Amino acid sequence: TRRLIRSCQGSLRLILPAKGAEDGSHVNRVLAALGVRRLFEVYPDVTAALDEQASPLTA
Structure with a gap:
């Protein structure tokens, strides 16, 4: 995790798959x-x- 954060210089943006942002979805859980949602920006x-x-x- 530290290597990933260092390599992206703290600006990694994760993009959820279709319906991944819905409350209760498997991806969201x-x-x-x-x-992950506390460490990175998730869109x-x-x-x-x-x-x-x-x-x-x-x-």
Whole structure:
């Protein structure tokens, strides 16, 4: 994990698969359990991830 954070210089954006951002989805539960959503910015789709004005999903 430290190597990944160092290599991306703290600006890694994760994009969820279709329906991955829905509450209770398997992807959402796994990312929350691993603590990924607290470590990285997670966006519901590519458009939101590329938009500098968009906010990441909450943990």
